[in-house]
Amino acid sequence: MNEFGEEFFLVKDQNPANQSAGSVEKNRILAARNGDHEAFNALWEQYRPMVFKTVFLYCRSDAARTEADDLRQEASIALYDAVKSFDVSQDRITFGLYAKRCVTNRIISALRKLKKHRSDGEEPILSDESPDPLEEIIDRESYEALVKKIEGALSGYEKAVYDLHVEGKSCREIASALKRSEKSVGNAMCRIRSKLESIL
Template sequence: MLNPECYETVPDEKLVLLAQQNRQAMESLILRYTGFVWNQVRQFQGQTEAEDLAQEGFLGLISAVCRYDPKRGASFSAFAVRCITNHMISALRRCRNLPLPVGASDVPPLSQVEDPADLPDFAAQSRIQSTAMICTMVSRLSRREYQVCMLIYSGLSYEQAAQKLNISVKSVDNALQRARRKLRAAAGESM
């Protein structure tokens, strides 16, 4: 296992495999994709609260980590970009039943994401706080709660997750309920 400070140089494809079992690797991926998430929020500006849309983007990133399969040949960044954008668009549709914004399918590459140093102070601070909140939520979970969340979010049933972790279905449910309480508490503290 790598030291947390080494994650900065790890390629996405390797880091995503580590993030499926390691919270520090997940935090590194979240930090790596924060600029892109906020760039997408800006594209949908005015259609919903920026913080809510950013959280949907981060959930899309976590979903991408859970579902990424390197055998399919796509790079993780391409897959993550699509998952993040689709999560945001789905949230907009659910909340307001809006049509797709013009150009919503035209996702800029990560190289075009705005540098946080060029943002006004209030916008940069908002991004930092949101990213810190997501990282805090991930870091508050126990190892078992993190594993259960990753497995359930990747689409496994309670039974499949229990079998994979060699625990009972009730233990899976208990871990998931504890994780949800911790995440709600962490989200409430950040407000």
Template sequence: MRVLKFHKLAVSLLHYKEKNTDMAVSSTENVLIASAKQGDARAFELLAAKYKRLLEWYVKQLNLPVSEKDDFIQEGLIGLLKAVRTYDSKSSSFVTYASICIKSSIISAVRKFNKQYNTLVPYDEGSYDNVPDVSGSPESDFIDRESVEILYNKIFSVLSEYELTVFEMYLSDMSYADMSINLKRDIKSVGNAVFRIKKKLKETIKPNR
């Protein structure tokens, strides 16, 4: 049932036609978020279309080689997915929460990149405080609706059942330790699964860029 729900979401994305929707009213946005959590493809697509500008803005703050931008865009997408999956309207506005999730994912990726390649991609967390207005999103520089569709659609053809389970837990912001307990696997197994997931998602997106 779980895989079927997400597969239905991915297939529906391919048939989505963009609509002009007033995203300014927070109550309307909360309805979209609630629907997206339940697997409504159109609701998530509307949210992704709106917040992609925010995602791109964060990546633009980094002095990255063009060849590396895809990886960080992917991390930002995962951050946005986390935001949609874990948002609680009682805590803060979604734009604030989405900003935190995207920022956290990208900064985490920068730190891992610097450590892995023994290099320094500079970033200033303070410069991330003045986020752009996301009420209107211009043509995308790095990511478009097709990329989001590809990401969702390919998940079900490239990830194993175990990886799908790990990915869902990862999007729910579950720690590696908690995933390890729930799955009855050691932390190394969970970490390796997350690494494989990101590698596979990267390979599905990159050829289309």
């Protein structure tokens, strides 16, 4: 095991606690599909930070900010669609990453539609900068290709950190979940950003 504890995290589901949490989440997804509003509300509360953060990242121009409410609605619908379409029979792809992909694609699609309705010469709705290297990868490649790129680029520890980050967890929450220091998590996030940028 190295200083980052990578050996322990090489196989994500070796941890019984992770397996239990994943099973609870899958049960909630199945219940939500069957009309259990409490189950969906629990998923919504868990992933709402990720939804709002993703909307915020794409609302940095004045034009986009004026459409923030519409984008939040689109993102919320995308989360609902993710619950309906996620493959609960597999364990390789987390629901958090899948939901992030669905939300991001929905926002990008909505922004492009809005951009088409703006006249030439006005401020572009889409920012010239990408808010997160992951968004550009998602926009141009299939989900399976994205997963392979991430798995190939990140170490086991970095993957564990990134999965929690995608779910909307703060640095402090990630550190607590993985029993690591906030500095260790922060350093891992820096490495993750650098690796994802190199993929583009």
